[in-house]
Amino acid sequence: EDQVTQSPEALRLQEGESSSLNCSYTVSGLRGLFWYRQDPGKGPEFLFTLYSAGEEKEKERLKATLTKKESFLHITAPKPEDSATYLCAVRVDSGSARQLTFGSGTQLTVLP
């Protein structure tokens, strides 16, 4: 069974304190790993897609990396507006058009 585990469940940082969120997965035939940001009371918002080990993508203070077993979302010098829940999801080559398996998310709080 495909599994996606995110850690930590919650993370509190001071403004400017860099850190990383982890998404580990046990799947066969990875077709893509997705990162989303979700603000309270809103739908998830797409951040990145990673397709193969070694791939990296950046957007402002965020950088996503991918290995064969896990992905990291690095947050450099975070600001309070980066506070949100960050979700990762994987799509596998199962022969089905079913989409994504999501992790439970990491709730990030950045204190001013």
Add this chain to the structure above:
Amino acid sequence: EAQVTQNPRYLITVTGKKLTVTCSQNMNHEYMSWYRQDPGLGLRQIYYSMNVEVTDKGDVPEGYKVSRKEKRNFPLILESPSPNQTSLYFCASSHRPNNEQFFGPGTRLTVL
């Protein structure tokens, strides 16, 4: 503005009273999905649709129905809602299964 809309945003109902949650997208996406989000369980796919008149079950389809008569609309139907269907529901769309999904704002459903 490219968007996915859902209605209603909030709904309180009673066990057994049929209800429909509407979903519409204006991006001409072929792929649409419904998810439910529950604390500690993450986002779980209920149903998806690859195109008009093509739908299939996701991970948790029991108690739900969908239809796709037009490309832009993908309603979620609960024929006889039960309290265990109390949840936050999201509709999402994408061009293809492996593309990033655009999520609606969510519908918070409470079944008493």
